[in-house]
Amino acid sequence: ETGVTQSPTHLIKTRGQQVTLRCSSQSGHNTVSWYQQALGQGPQFIFQYYREEENGRGNFPPRFSGLQFPNYSSELNVNALELDDSALYLCASSLGGGGEQYFGPGTRLTVT
């Protein structure tokens, strides 16, 4: 059974640029949730995708957007990057929205 994987591991971008982060869910899982973890803080919920539809969203601006594909993998896109977007981005997959969430290792994004 393959766990949750994320790519890339690290990324450095310049303010104003756009970035795409990727997540492959655990086999059999149909739901992906994305979280932002700033340094020294707990993760904050960005949004959740269930069967290719957005299933809920946290307090993040529209420049944070996502997709889920038929194989349940997912992308997180962030436009017009700001310095405060520097963080560890975690994705978690689950079976259904209320199922136990299994986390990937994260993508460390640095915006300069």
Place this chain on the structure above:
Amino acid sequence: GDSVTQMEGPVTLSEEAFLTINCTYTATGYPSLFWYVQYPGEGLQLLLKATKADDKGSNKGFEATYRKETTSFHLEKGSVQVSDSAVYFCALMGQGVAQKLVFGQGTRLTINP
């Protein structure tokens, strides 16, 4: 909205000491409660969970009991090891449409030999 408050860290203990990390929550209804652990450079791993009042979650010598009357879910371990050094997060999952996790700010634990 829902929220989780954790004991502030960092916490430093000697090996074989008793550990308590306090966690309290605010939520409507009957949330599920979790403890996650994050080792350096890694993602989050579920340590234990409890889904209803008075449930006790346990794993790897760690325990936490869901106390609805005090809205608490304190993490305890009787004898810590150096390998327990990590950041610990208390979290809840409420009953909204999106079953999102709401995390506390984390408590960094360091165990000295």
